[in-house]
Amino acid sequence: MTDTxxxxxxxxxxxxxxxPARAAELGLAIASATWQVxxxxxxxxxxxxxxxxxxxxxxxxxxxxTFDDGDGLQLIRSLALVTxxxxxxxxxxxxxxxxxxxxxxxxxxxxxVAGSAEEPVSAAEVASRLxxxxxxxxxxxxxxxxxxxxxxxxxxxxxxxxxxxxxxPQLRIKTREIVxxxxxxxARDNDGGLIxxxxxxxxxxxxxxxxxxxxxxxxQTVAFVAESxxxxxxxxxxxxxxxxxxxxxxxxxxxxxxxxxxxLDPSWITIEITETDAMSDLAHVVENTARIRMLGFNLxxxxxxxxxxxxxxxxxxxxxxxxxxxxxxxEIDRDPRMQAIVRGCATLGRLLDLRVVAEGVExxxxxxAVAQVGCTHVQGYLVSGAMxxxxxxxWLATLPDLVWTPGR
Amino acid sequence: MTLSRQxxxxxxxxxxxxxxxxxxxxLGWQTVVVDSGSQALAMLRERSFDLVILxxxxxxxxxxxxxxxxxxxxxxxxxPVVAYTAHSMPEERGRMLANGFSGLLIKPISFADVRNIxxxxxxxxxx
Numbered sequence: 429m430t431d432t433x434x435x436x437x438x439x440x441x442x443x444x445x446x447x448p449a450r451a452a453e454l455g456l457a458i459a460s461a462t463w464q465v466x467x468x469x470x471x472x473x474x475x476x477x478x479x480x481x482x483x484x485x486x487x488x489x490x491x492x493x494t495f496d497d498g499d500g501l502q503l504i505r506s507l508a509l510v511t512x513x514x515x516x517x518x519x520x521x522x523x524x525x526x527x528x529x530x531x532x533x534x535x536x537x538x539x540x541v542a543g544s545a546e547e548p549v550s551a552a553e554v555a556s557r558l559x560x561x562x563x564x565x566x567x568x569x570x571x572x573x574x575x576x577x578x579x580x581x582x583x584x585x586x587x588x589x590x591x592x593x594x595x596x597p598q599l600r601i602k603t604r605e606i607v608x609x610x611x612x613x614x615a616r617d618n619d620g621g622l623i624x625x626x627x628x629x630x631x632x633x634x635x636x637x638x639x640x641x642x643x644x645x646x647x648q649t650v651a652f653v654a655e656s657x658x659x660x661x662x663x664x665x666x667x668x669x670x671x672x673x674x675x676x677x678x679x680x681x682x683x684x685x686x687x688x689x690x691x692l693d694p695s696w697i698t699i700e701i702t703e704t705d706a707m708s709d710l711a712h713v714v715e716n717t718a719r720i721r722m723l724g725f726n727l728x729x730x731x732x733x734x735x736x737x738x739x740x741x742x743x744x745x746x747x748x749x750x751x752x753x754x755x756x757x758x759e760i761d762r763d764p765r766m767q768a769i770v771r772g773c774a775t776l777g778r779l780l781d782l783r784v785v786a787e788g789v790e791x792x793x794x795x796x797a798v799a800q801v802g803c804t805h806v807q808g809y810l811v812s813g814a815m816x817x818x819x820x821x822x823w824l825a826t827l828p829d830l831v832w833t834p835g836r
Numbered sequence: 837m838t839l840s841r842q843x844x845x846x847x848x849x850x851x852x853x854x855x856x857x858x859x860x861x862x863l864g865w866q867t868v869v870v871d872s873g874s875q876a877l878a879m880l881r882e883r884s885f886d887l888v889i890l891x892x893x894x895x896x897x898x899x900x901x902x903x904x905x906x907x908x909x910x911x912x913x914x915x916p917v918v919a920y921t922a923h924s925m926p927e928e929r930g931r932m933l934a935n936g937f938s939g940l941l942i943k944p945i946s947f948a949d950v951r952n953i954x955x956x957x958x959x960x961x962x963x
Contacts, residue, residue, distance in 0.1 A: 603948040657851045660858035664944040693849045695922040695943040724893075724922065829947050 441488040442478075444469045444503070445519065446495050454490060454519065457551035461559045463488065472498040479510055486514050488542055488558070493520040493530055500530055508537035512626075515540035517561075519554055521547040528765060535755040543758065560790075576627050579635040590615050591628075591641055593648035593667075594814035597823075598785060598807045599832055601799045606830045608664035610700070610807060611649040612814045613641065633670070639679045642669050646686050650697065652820065654690040661824050666698040666728060674701070674716040684723045694724035698749060702730045714744050721746045728785070733773060743780075750777045752803070754788020760801075761793035767801050774802030792834055810834070840866040841958070842884070846876040846902065847891035847920060852943075856889055856920070859950040873897030877905055880912065887957050889941060892921040900935055907936045916962040918953055920945075938962040 441463040445451035448470045455465040466486060469475040472495040479485055489507070493500035500518065507513055516534055520527050527544050534541050542561045545554050577585070585591055593611035600607045615623040632638040649665035656663045673679050687694045699720050720727050728749035733756055752773055760766045770786070777784035786798040789808035798806060811832060815823060824830060843860050847853040848871045857867045868885075870876050873894060880888070888906065892899035899919060906912050916938040921928075932940055939962050941949055956962045 600946065603946060605946045605948055607944065607946050654851060657855050660855060660862075662855055662859075662944065662946050691849070691851050693852050693922075693943065726922075 439488075440464050440466050440484075440486040441490060442467045442469065442475065442486045442514070444472060444475045444489065444491045444495070446470055446492060453551045454554055457555040458490060458558055461555040463558065471495065472503055476503070476506055479507075485510050485512060488517060488561070489514040490517045490519065490554070490558075493518060493522050493526070501533060504530060504534050504537060504539055507534075507539045513539055515542040515561075517542040517554070517558060518544040519547060519549065520544070524763070525765065528763065531755065531758075535753070541755065541758070576631045577623070579631070579637075582628070582631050582635060582637055582641075585615050585628075586637060586640055586644065589644075591644045592616070592817050593645045593652070594816055595649075595652065595665075595820045596807060596814040597663075597812050597820070597832075598666075598805050599811050600805050601795070601803065604831050604833070606663060606811070606824065606827060606832055607805070608666060608698070609649075609652070609820060610666040610814075611645050611668075613645055613668075614814075614816075633672075638670060639673045639676055642667065642673055643679070643682055643686065646683065646697070648817070650687055650690045650692055653696050654692045656821065656824070657692075657696070659821070661821075661830060663824070663830070664696045664698060664726075666700050668700045668702075668730065671701055671713060671716060674699070674720060675712060680716075680719055680723070683720075683725065695726065698726040698728050700728040700730040700749075700751065703732050710744065717745045717747070721748075728783075731787075733769070747780075747782060749783040749785060751785045751787055751807075752798075754808070757786045757788045757794055757798060757808070758790075759794070761791075761797035767797060770798060770803065771801035774798075774804075777804075778802060840864055841886040841954075843867045843887040843889060844876060844879055844885045845869045845889045846871070846873065846894070846899070847889075848872065848894045849891070852891065852920070855945070856950060859947050860954070862947070863951060863954050865954065873899070873902035873905075876902055877910065880906060880910055880915075885915065887954070888915060888917045889920050889953075890917055890937075892919055900932075903936045916957045918962075 439462060441458060443451050443455045443465060445454060451468045451470055455468045459465045491500055516539060518527055518530055524546060531541050531544060543557050592614045594614045595609035595611055597606045598608040613625045613628055615628060617623055632641045645667045649667050653663060653665040687697060717727055726748040727746060728751055729747050730751045731753045732750045733753050752770060756766055756770050760770060774784045783805055784803045785805040785807055786803040787807050789795050789806040789810045791810060795806055795810055843865050845853045845856050845867055853869045857869055860867045868879060870879055874897060890899045890902055903917050906917055918939045918941050919932045919937045920941045922943040929940055939953060941953055
């Protein structure tokens, strides 16, 4: 799961391209696309040295894949150790399969991906693709200048109700209806600044507060869904939960209490667990996921395709929804290999009667492509980013019968 | 003057039944809501309906028992009875239809789902 930040400090960029003239050209072009290009390199080792030395790595690294002193694959591996990790945008002459492998390596290593372009491509085109890119902040990468919150700070946030569920809509492709929202965790600091999950989740987990925080998210989501249903707006809600929380008996007992207090049927609520989480001890996973379904909730596997689950493991778990990671969705319209992979996942999902949600859909072309290969739902900036509390209902009110049309 | 079509919604969850009622009203239907199988059967003895939407998971009589009673005890063999359920696996779908249900409305529902069911009722396409 990823999120955005509009902070200008996050629009700092470094460029690493072997040919200095090309590097300078790209740097100039993206500087005109609201990026602040701080440093331009033609040597990978020089860039790595500067990365090690700086306390504030850039939000974006525009890079090619071959250098005189190394290659992009080595660089991606080393970037995984940088905190906070810059997102990469790859510009390369390599064949598309190689570029895709590099992007996959980045995803596997937890390096955020801003996109890619095959040479020959104009610098202006690269700049235009980066224009709309919002730096991704991975769940667990803490921004260096914004330290993770302490136990006391987190406790205070929980006590004063400072955790907020921001809602990102899900669209059912076939009917173009908005049918649900995923709740994403946010908080406000004392100055009203937004605190993203990367600064919240590691601390919540470390200090044993994750269950409490997850319940707060559930309470807000349940209240939102119940209110929507009363108004005749049929939207469901999803929350993220860790498997460790689900193995906590007390936590699991509280889930149905929260929905029943609101008078809500639990089938309006989906619990999402990540595939990585689902790949731990199988007996443990099956027990805890089956319990969620017994309680009447839906169960989604998040970031599907990012870990190495076997089909037999998947078939042992009572999922009702597969969520395909954005890595498979990004520019899928131009990539037959990704289409094949997503078609395979969607076929599996359809045969198991699951919802198949494509995450990170940002263009109509991507929406059409994921629909073509069998996804049933989409989520992403094309429809909307996550909305602050109080925003979703007025937004829904603008949609006739909740039917979304592009360009709204 | 055409009379509105009449639907009976049977669900012990008020948010669910209210939502269906809002959707049906938007489609020009009139709705009676009851929250148990026994009330549903009593209502069906009293008057006629064009459609029954029946929650499967209710505390006393399950939806499947109610459906059987509608078919066998009340003899309403051609009344469209739709199962309102969270179960969507193909084998469950088959079982529902074999047990006398005319169709399924899978939770969580959308307006288009209810509109489609109503269109099928009107066109006589529900078995």
